[in-house]
Amino acid sequence: MIGEHIDYNGGLVMPCAITMGTYLLTAPNKDGLFRFKSLNFEDELKIPVQSSYEKTGKEWYNYPLGVIHNFLQNGKSVEGLDLMYFGNLPIGSSLSSSASIEVVTAFALNELFQSGFSRLELVKLSKKVENEFIGVNSGIMDQFAVAFGERNKALKLNCDTLDYQAVECDLGDHYLAIINTNKPRKLTESKYNERVSECQAALKSLQQELDIANLCDINTATFEQHEHLISDPVVLKRARHVVEENDRVLEAAKALDQNKLDEFGKLMYASHDSLQHLYEVSGVELDTIVEFCKQFPAVTGARMTGAGFGGCAIALVKKNSFDDFSKQIVDYYTSRIGYAPSVYSSEIGTGVTQL
DSSP states (O other), X not given: OBOXXXXXXXXXXXXXXXXXXXXXXXXXXXXXXXXXXXXXXXXXXXXXXXXXXXOOTTOTTHHHHHHHHHHHHTTOOOOOEEEEEEEOSOTTSSSOHHHXXXXXXXXXXXXXXXXXXXXXXXXXXXXXXXXXXXXXXXXXXXXXXXXXXXXTEEEEEETTTOOEEEEEOOOTTEEEEEEEOOOOOOOOHHHHHHHHHHHHHHHHHHTTTOOOSSGGGSOHHHHHXXXXXXXXXXXXXXXXXXXXXXXXXXXXXXXXXXXXXXXXXXXXXXXXXXXXXXXXXXXXXXXXXXXXXXXXXXXXXEEEESSOSSSEEEEEEEGGGHHHHHHHHHHHHXXXXXXXXXXXXXXXXXXXXXX
């Protein structure tokens, strides 16, 4: 919802679970095999139950295979299983489709084989799959939101301590619109790592006078008193985004708690503006969507979400204007970008659960 690119700076983020996601059907088998199938992909895998596994290729089933591998490495026993997946999340669009596969698999195995993991342990295990088995250097926010999400609530999560608070987030007469740019997003692993190193450089400069472990250990006022320590103008911009965005999460929690959706919407726009101009991770596609939202009367707020460079934007749109919004944004975006976006309506839903 808000709090972007500050998870790796020890900051506060505010994710929520949505009413779209990944579904998993399981059936035990006596064949000593794991069979993975999906209604979204043609690739399938049949593999014997064994003591460990390794990632092969880039197929989707490496995510659940990594979860099984980590269960085994934790000394848990698993048996032959047929697993059928279906997801209605757009793949590779910053909506945590990989985290949802990891968490739903971990949750299912934990239930089926009575493995005894807590929810937080399942979150940490799923993050480990992403980082070590798959090899993507991501934070913990996505898995946390999928596991701990509550209906009509956002999570104010401290990425440093993993303490969190559920914040009332009643969208009332609004949908949470999700607009997929449909730009092929190749994360930009290099750009992501570049931003991480720029933040580390800013922190090192500030540590000349401040006793801090993370950029998000200070607020905007303290930052402005010490920003002269950062000599590189680009690094200064990156750090300013991080510190100000962390403050915006605190303001957003207050606004939602007081049911001031208009105030929250302004903070969403401010967040996007910062990601566009200070952190420079948006791009013409995401900016075009937010530009349209600013001029459409039934939109209360909008911003890019996720790592950026493509992927999705989100917007708070009045329900009775959603169809009109969908049609007009598709026309507006297509005329400027050359191809259409995909528009979805969602609400704030619960996290992983057994149906």
